[in-house]
Amino acid sequence: MTTAAGGSVPYRARRGTTGTVLQSETARAYALISPTLLYALVLLVVPILVVIAHSFWTQDYLTIDRTFTLENYRVALTEPIYRDLLMRSLVISLLVSLFTVVLAYPIAYFISFHGGRHKNLWLFLITVPFWSSYLLRVMSWKVILGYNGVLNSGLMAVGIIDEPSTAFLYNSTAVVITLTHAWAAFAILPIYVSLEKVDRTLIEAATDLGDGPIRRFLRVTLPLSIPGVISALLIVMIPTVGDFVTPRLVGGKDGVMIANAIQAQFGKASNWPLGAALSVTTMAVVTAMAAASVLVLRLLMRLGR
Amino acid sequence: MIDIRNVTRSYGTFKALDDAVLSIREGEFFSLLGPSGCGKTTLLRMIAGFDNPTSGSILIDGQSMVGIPANRRPTNMVFQSYAIFPHLNVEQNVAYGLKRLKLEAAEERRRVDEALAMVSLSGLGKRGATELSGGQRQRVALARALVMRPKVLLLDEPLSALDKKLREQMQVELRRLQQAVGITFILVTHDQYEALAMSDRIAVMFGGRIAQVAAPKEIYQRPVNRQVADFLGGMNFIKAEMVEESGDAIVVDTHGFGRIRTERPRSTLRPGSATTVGIRPERLRVLWDDATASHEVAGTVVERHYFGEITHLIVDVPGLEKPLSVTETNDFGADDLPIGATIRLGYDPDALVAMAD
Numbered sequence: 001m002t003t004a005a006g007g008s009v010p011y012r013a014r015r016g017t018t019g020t021v022l023q024s025e026t027a028r029a030y031a032l033i034s035p036t037l038l039y040a041l042v043l044l045v046v047p048i049l050v051v052i053a054h055s056f057w058t059q060d061y062l063t064i065d066r067t068f069t070l071e072n073y074r075v076a077l078t079e080p081i082y083r084d085l086l087m088r089s090l091v092i093s094l095l096v097s098l099f100t101v102v103l104a105y106p107i108a109y110f111i112s113f114h115g116g117r118h119k120n121l122w123l124f125l126i127t128v129p130f131w132s133s134y135l136l137r138v139m140s141w142k143v144i145l146g147y148n149g150v151l152n153s154g155l156m157a158v159g160i161i162d163e164p165s166t167a168f169l170y171n172s173t174a175v176v177i178t179l180t181h182a183w184a185a186f187a188i189l190p191i192y193v194s195l196e197k198v199d200r201t202l203i204e205a206a207t208d209l210g211d212g213p214i215r216r217f218l219r220v221t222l223p224l225s226i227p228g229v230i231s232a233l234l235i236v237m238i239p240t241v242g243d244f245v246t247p248r249l250v251g252g253k254d255g256v257m258i259a260n261a262i263q264a265q266f267g268k269a270s271n272w273p274l275g276a277a278l279s280v281t282t283m284a285v286v287t288a289m290a291a292a293s294v295l296v297l298r299l300l301m302r303l304g305r
Numbered sequence: 306m307i308d309i310r311n312v313t314r315s316y317g318t319f320k321a322l323d324d325a326v327l328s329i330r331e332g333e334f335f336s337l338l339g340p341s342g343c344g345k346t347t348l349l350r351m352i353a354g355f356d357n358p359t360s361g362s363i364l365i366d367g368q369s370m371v372g373i374p375a376n377r378r379p380t381n382m383v384f385q386s387y388a389i390f391p392h393l394n395v396e397q398n399v400a401y402g403l404k405r406l407k408l409e410a411a412e413e414r415r416r417v418d419e420a421l422a423m424v425s426l427s428g429l430g431k432r433g434a435t436e437l438s439g440g441q442r443q444r445v446a447l448a449r450a451l452v453m454r455p456k457v458l459l460l461d462e463p464l465s466a467l468d469k470k471l472r473e474q475m476q477v478e479l480r481r482l483q484q485a486v487g488i489t490f491i492l493v494t495h496d497q498y499e500a501l502a503m504s505d506r507i508a509v510m511f512g513g514r515i516a517q518v519a520a521p522k523e524i525y526q527r528p529v530n531r532q533v534a535d536f537l538g539g540m541n542f543i544k545a546e547m548v549e550e551s552g553d554a555i556v557v558d559t560h561g562f563g564r565i566r567t568e569r570p571r572s573t574l575r576p577g578s579a580t581t582v583g584i585r586p587e588r589l590r591v592l593w594d595d596a597t598a599s600h601e602v603a604g605t606v607v608e609r610h611y612f613g614e615i616t617h618l619i620v621d622v623p624g625l626e627k628p629l630s631v632t633e634t635n636d637f638g639a640d641d642l643p644i645g646a647t648i649r650l651g652y653d654p655d656a657l658v659a660m661a662d
Contacts, residue, residue: 204355205388207375209402209453219401223392 054276064272072277082261082278089241089257089282090289092172096179097187097237097293101229103180104187108228109221111188112195123192126185134182138249141178145169145250170252178246183239187232194228195221223301230297234290241286258282306331306489307352307457312361314347321347323513324361329491329506334483336492336500339510340536345493346461348510352491353459354378366456381450382459385466387442389434395421395445396430402453420452423482440471447479451486458483460492464499476502497537501525509533525585529570530661534583541589541629545582545659547575557582557659561602561625562652570659580659586617586630588656591648593637598651604629606646616640620650 030037055072058065076082111122129137144150145168152164168174198221206216244259251257258278265275309327313320322344329335337345350356352363354375363370365379381402390398399417408416421427424444429437437445443463450458463479464472480503483490494500500507501521508518517529528534531542545557548564555569559582567582592598607628608619616639621628631650633639642648 199386199388201384201386201388202390204375205382205384205390205449206401207355208353208380208382209449210376210405212374212376215405220390 051276051279054273055280057273059271059273072273073281075274076277076281082258085256085258085261086282086285088172089259090285092175092179092255092257093237093240093286094289094293095176096183096240097233099176099180100183100187100236101191101232104184104232105191105229107184108188108191108195112192123189126188130185134245135249137182138178138246141174141181141250142169145174145177169250171254172251174250174252175247175255175257178250179240179243182246183236186235190231190235191225191228194225194231198224226297226301230294233293233297237290237293238286241282306333306366307491308364308367309348309352310362310364312348312351312358312363314344314351314356315359320513322351322358325513325515327508327515327518329489332487332489334480334490334492334503334505336494336504336507337510338494338497338500338507338536340495342512343510344513345495345510349382349459349461349491349493352457353380353382379456380459381453381455381457382461383443383446383450383463385462387446387463387466389437389442389445389449391434393434394430395426395432395434395437398434398445399430399448399452401449416452420448423451423485424448439467440475443467443475447482451482451488455488457489457491460490462493462495464494465496472499479503501537509536511536527568527658528583528660531581531583534658534660539586539630539632540583541586542627543582543584543625543657545580547578547580547659549576555659559657561622562600562657565654565657567654567657567659570661581662582657582659584629584652584657586632589629589631589650589652591618591631591633591637591639591642592651596651600652600654601649602629602652603647603649606642606644606648609640609642609644611640616642618642620648622650 054064056068056070058067058069058071107126111119115122142149146152147164147166147169149168151168152161155161156164202220202224203216206220211219241257242259244257244263247255247257247260259282262275262278262282265271265278269275307327307329309325309329312322312325314322325344325348327348337348339345347356351358352365352370354370354373357371370378390401393401396417399420400413403413403416417430418427421430424447426441426444426448429441432441434442434445443466446463460479464475467475476499479490492500492503501524504521506518506520507524509516509524511532516533517524519527524533525537528537528540531540534540534542543559543562545559547555547557549556550569553569554566556564556566557580558564562582562584565582570580590598592601602622604620604622606618607621610617610619613635615632615634618631618633618639619628620631629650
């Protein structure tokens with residue numbers, strides 16, 4: 001190495017030395033992440049590739065014809081039933097994510113700004129519902145919204161309605177209510193984190209410059225917590241589009257979503273390629289919707305200034 | 306202008322501010338000086354309205370501020386962390402408080418530009434808040450407060466985050482700015498040089514109490530007690546005993562400096578009582594060769610510390626319980642004085658000040 005510093009070693013040799021150092025370092029880095037990389041490749045990337053491949057094939061009774069075709073996409077995009085189901089899924093997930101964020105924000109705000117010494121206790125209490133199975137929580141909504149449920153008997157006892165209403169359960173409203181409840185914690189946490197990061201001095205500065213509580217919230221706290229709102233929105237929106245347990249249990253026939261159709265194609269209908277094409281279409285549409293929501297929110301924030 | 310009337314702020318049994326009485330004049334550059342935890346920031350925050358007195362009242366322009374929230378007080382603040390809104394650019398930060406006033410666009414524009422020019426930030430209006438240097442952030446905070454034309458500008462340690470060079474430059478600029486706009490400035494600082502260099506008057510605070518309120522020169526030269534003297538730079542403390550009084554002057558017997566006549570300190574002293582006399586290290590000067598002074602003490606150099614333009618000497622004087630600190634400029638060779646050398650120190654008896662313990 002001393003000769004290298006002296007400059008008497010040919011250029012190529014020196015480059016070779018540094019090259020080996022870099023190579024070994026890169027190699028070591030890959031070696032270090034290889035278990036997780038392998039895990040991610042095998043369990044995340046490969047299944048998606050398999051699904052995408054299937055979407056271009058054809059089901060031929062019990063075998064799969066592997067000639068390339070766009071027929072599945074034509075069906076997925078033009079059949080009214082799939083279009084309607086996809087639209088309904090998007091509307092439901094949009095509603096769920098909006099309601100969840102709107103309901104979660106005040107809770108996150110309260111914990112962050114007025115939680116005092118008990119912040120951790122409050123956060124802990126929010127996770128308590130997760131100690132029971134999701135199915136159990138969905139079932140309890142059936143108990144609340146059902147024909148002889150808590151809501152109906154309550155409303156009848158107060159005298160608002162005379163006979164049990166069937167409007168609460170087995171429709172898309174029931175799906176929205178159940179999902180909003182189920183995803184609340186996932187929206188509260190990111191919003192809470194971004195509110196915690198808001199420098200309290202900034203709020204004092206806004207007050208000092210003449211803003212009352214509402215104005216300073218709209219001009220400082222809210223814009224600075226938008227990253228949390230965006231993550232909450234995405235965390236709720238993306239998985240709810242593909243939910244199939246909730247519509248199956250509380251959705252009735254009005255609450256069926258695209259995932260139920262996909263499940264049917266992979267199951268009873270036994271048309272994997274069509275199911276795959278529906279999945280890929282849904283993924284693309286959800287990505288577009290998520291990106292659009294983020295852009296709209298950012299635009300609103302900019303106009304709000 | 307601002308009247309602090311018997312203001313106390315307690316947290317449980319702890320008193321962050323204890324019965325503070327203070328009157329700040331219009332157009333004054335006033336500093337609250339003290340070590341951390343002395344209550345200076347508590348007082349500033351109560352003037353701003355971010356905190357409320359447990360008892361007592363604060364008046365601005367004769368109007369009681371009790372029950373008036375921070376957003377409706379005629380004060381604006383420059384925060385220690387500057388609190389620049391990160392989601393807004395420089396212009397939007399400065400215009401933040403103006404938006405509520407619903408000015409015409411051209412008028413708002415003019416006032417923002419004027420404020421930016423005042424702090425030499427013209428042309429940086431579109432710069433994002435996160436792309437600013439520390440000094441620029443400080444200027445934005447200043448412009449944002451000044452654009453509101455407050456009656457009082459509150460500054461909470463505004464220079465403490467800047468490096469030394471920039472801090473000294475900003476001291477001069479802040480002083481110049483205050484004189485240009487004529488607004489009352491109240492500065493909180495723990496840096497005595499900052500307070501001395503910028504203020505018209507200073508309140509020195511310790512442990513929630515105001516120890517002395519006076520102009521910088523008086524605070525420095527005539528501190529009321531040892532604590533104040535000690536906080537504002539070096540001071541040689543010499544034990545003394547009062548022998549007689551005549552009007553505003555008293556005569557004290559000192560160990561080492563003999564009998565001297567000095568101004569009466571604020572505390573009550575009776576003949577025969579023990580007191581302390583202080584002299585600043587720079588008021589003692591080395592007498593070279595056969596130079597003489599009307600008053601002299603002789604001693605031995607025991608330590609020598611070199612600081613570039615000055616040398617700090619520790620001189621042992623017989624009869625004194627503690628050696629004297631002397632700061633001497635280096636133009637005559639104080640930096641070459643050997644340890645153990647015997648030197649004579651000259652002083653002006655007026656430089657000796659009697660004070661309470």
